[in-house]
Amino acid sequence: MATASVLDHTLWGGKLFDGRWRPASSTLQVQEPATGEILGEVGRSSPGEIEALVARAHEAQVGWALWTAEARAALLRRTAQVLEENRSSLIEAIIRETGGLRGKAEFELNGTISEIIHSAAILIAPEGHVLPSHDPSRLSLARRVPMGVVGVITPWNFPLILAARSVAPAIALSNAVILKPDPKTPIVGGVVLARAFEEAGLPSGVLNLVNGDADVGQALVEAKGLRMITFTGSTAVGRRVGELAGKHLKRVILELGGKSPFIVLDDADLEAAASSGAWGSFLHQGQICMASGRHIVHRKVVDDYLELLTHKAQGLSIGNPMRGDVAIGPIISSRQLQRIDEIVKQSVKAGAILAAGGTHSGPYYAPTVLAGVTAQMPAYQVEIFGPVAPVTVAEDDEDAVRIANDTEYGLSGAVYTGSVDRGMRIARQIKSGMVHINDQTVHGYAGVPFGGTGASGNGSRFGSLTNWDEFTEWQWMTIGGTPVRYPF
Numbered sequence: 175m176a177t178a179s180v181l182d183h184t185l186w187g188g189k190l191f192d193g194r195w196r197p198a199s200s201t202l203q204v205q206e207p208a209t210g211e212i213l214g215e216v217g218r219s220s221p222g223e224i225e226a227l228v229a230r231a232h233e234a235q236v237g238w239a240l241w242t243a244e245a246r247a248a249l250l251r252r253t254a255q256v257l258e259e260n261r262s263s264l265i266e267a268i269i270r271e272t273g274g275l276r277g278k279a280e281f282e283l284n285g286t287i288s289e290i291i292h293s294a295a296i297l298i299a300p301e302g303h304v305l306p307s308h309d310p311s312r313l314s315l316a317r318r319v320p321m322g323v324v325g326v327i328t329p330w331n332f333p334l335i336l337a338a339r340s341v342a343p344a345i346a347l348s349n350a351v352i353l354k355p356d357p358k359t360p361i362v363g364g365v366v367l368a369r370a371f372e373e374a375g376l377p378s379g380v381l382n383l384v385n386g387d388a389d390v391g392q393a394l395v396e397a398k399g400l401r402m403i404t405f406t407g408s409t410a411v412g413r414r415v416g417e418l419a420g421k422h423l424k425r426v427i428l429e430l431g432g433k434s435p436f437i438v439l440d441d442a443d444l445e446a447a448a449s450s451g452a453w454g455s456f457l458h459q460g461q462i463c464m465a466s467g468r469h470i471v472h473r474k475v476v477d478d479y480l481e482l483l484t485h486k487a488q489g490l491s492i493g494n495p496m497r498g499d500v501a502i503g504p505i506i507s508s509r510q511l512q513r514i515d516e517i518v519k520q521s522v523k524a525g526a527i528l529a530a531g532g533t534h535s536g537p538y539y540a541p542t543v544l545a546g547v548t549a550q551m552p553a554y555q556v557e558i559f560g561p562v563a564p565v566t567v568a569e570d571d572e573d574a575v576r577i578a579n580d581t582e583y584g585l586s587g588a589v590y591t592g593s594v595d596r597g598m599r600i601a602r603q604i605k606s607g608m609v610h611i612n613d614q615t616v617h618g619y620a621g622v623p624f625g626g627t628g629a630s631g632n633g634s635r636f637g638s639l640t641n642w643d644e645f646t647e648w649q650w651m652t653i654g655g656t657p658v659r660y661p662f
C-alpha cells in the first residue's frame with residue numbers, strides 16, 4: 175500500500191511530535207541557505223516540556239520492548255521502504271535545507287536507508303550468553319537489555335543520516351528515543367524520520383521530536399528518566415554535554431569535531447592525491463567532521479602538489495545546487511562564513527600564502543588553498559568547517575607522523591604513497607579512530623565502527639554490530655527450579 179508523503183507540510187507544519195503531531199506554542203522557521211527562502215516551519219519546544227515527554231516515552235518503551243525481534247525488524251524495513259518511496263522529494267529537501275550537492279543528498283539518503291536496514295539486520299544476533307554457572311543446578315545468563323529512553327542531539331551538516339545512525343539502532347534494540355535536531359535543519363534532521371517511522375506503524379511515543387537551541391538540548395541531557403544521550407556536534411558543546419551526563423550518571427556517546435591529516439608522500443601518484451585532497455577538503459564546502467583538515471606534504475613534491483591542488487580548486491564551479499551542476503554550494507549561515515573568512519585572513523596575516531580562493535560572494539566561499547601553513551597559524555590549529563585546504567610541509571615520514579598527531583583531535587586520517595608497506599607503517603602511527611591508505615579522509619557507512627579518539631569523541635563507535643554495545647546494557651540473570659536455602 176502506498177504511504178502518504180513524508181514531506182506533506184499540512185501534517186506537521188508548526189507542530190511537534192510525540193506520537194501525534196501537536197501544535198506548539200511557538201514555531202521555528204527553516205531557511206534555505208542558498209536563497210534565504212523559508213522552506214517551512216516546525217514547532218519549537220520549551221525546556222519545561224521535556225520531563226513530561228521523557229515520562230511518556232518511558233511508558234511507550236515498556237510496551238515496545240515486548241515486540242519480538244522479528245516484528246521490530248519488519249517495522250524498520252517498512253521505514254526504509256517509506257523513505258525509498260519518497261526518494262525524489264527527499265533528495266530535493268536535503269539539497270535545499272543543507273545547501274549540499276545532489277550527490278551528497280543521494281549519499282545521505284542511501285546511507286540513511288542503509289543504517290535502518292543494518293539496524294533491522296543486527297537483530298538476528300543472539301541477545302546474550304549462557305555463562306558458566308557457579309552452581310550446576312542453576313542457569314546463569316548474561317542478557318542484553320535496552321537502555322530505556324535515549325536522547326539524540328544532532329548537527330546540521332548531514333542531518334538525516336546523523337540522526338538515523340542513532341535513532342534506528344536505538345529503536346531496533348527496544349529503546350524509545352527523543353530526537354533534537356539542529357534548529358537550522360529540523361525538517362530533514364527531524365520531521366523526515368518521525369514521519370517515516372509513523373507511516374511504518376511505530377507505536378505512539380517510541381520516537382519523539384523536540385526542536386530548539388542549547389536550552390532545549392541541555393534540558394534533554396538533564397531530564398530525569400533519560401538513561402542515555404548520543405551527541406554529534408562540536409567539541410566545545412560535546413564537553414559540556416559530557417560533563418552534564420557525568421553529573422547525572424548517564425551513558426553518553428560523543429561524536430565531535432576533527433582536524434584530520436591527509437599525508438602525501440614523495441612516491442605518491444600526485445594527480446590522484448590532488449584529486450583526493452580536493453575532495454576531502456571541498457566536499458560539502460568542507461562542512462564535514464572528517465574533512466581533510468591538514469594536507470601534510472613531503473618537501474620534495476610540495477610544489478607540484480600545490481600546483482595540481484590549486485588548479486583543481488580554481489576549476490570548481492560555485493552556485494545554488496538546485497539550479498545547476500555545481501561542485502561548491504552555499505555555506506550554512508553567514509555567521510559560519512564569517513568565521514571561515516576570519517581563519518583564512520588570520521592565517522595569511524601570520525604568513526600563509528593564499529594559492530587559491532580566499533574570496534566570498536553572498537553565501538558562497540571560494541575553494542581556498544593555503545600554502546606554507548605552520549603550527550602557529552589558526553588554519554593549522556582549529557577545525558575550519560569550510561572549503562579550505564591548509565598545506566604544511568613535512569621533511570620526511572617521521573616528520574609527517576609528528577605533524578599528523580600534532581592536534582588534540584583524532585577522527586580520521588589518510589596517507590597517499592606508492593608503497594603500501596610505507597603507508598601502513600605511517601597509518602599505524604596516526605592517532606585516529608579511522609585511517610585510509612591511498613584515499614582521502616571522508617568515509618563512513620553503516621557497517622563500520624565509526625568514531626574518533628581524543629577531542630573527536632569519547633571512544634564510542636556507531637555502526638552495525640557495535641551498536642549492540644552502545645544501545646543496550648548487560649543484565650546478569652540466574653534461574654533455578656529449586657529454591658536455595660542458606661545456613662541462616
Ligand code: NAD
Nearest residue numbers: 328329355356387388391392407408411429430431432463
Ligand atoms: P554544535 O555543537 O553547535 O551543535 C550540535 C547540536 O547540539 C545542535 O542540535 C545544537 O542545537 C545542540 N546544542 C548546542 N548547545 C547545546 C548544549 N549546551 N546542550 C545540548 N545541546 C546543545 O555543532 P555545530 O557547530 O552545529 O556542528 C558542527 C560540528 O559537529 C563540527 O565540529 C563537526 O566536526 C561536528 N560533527 C561531528 C560528527 C562526527 O560524527 N564526529 C559528524 C558531524 C559533525
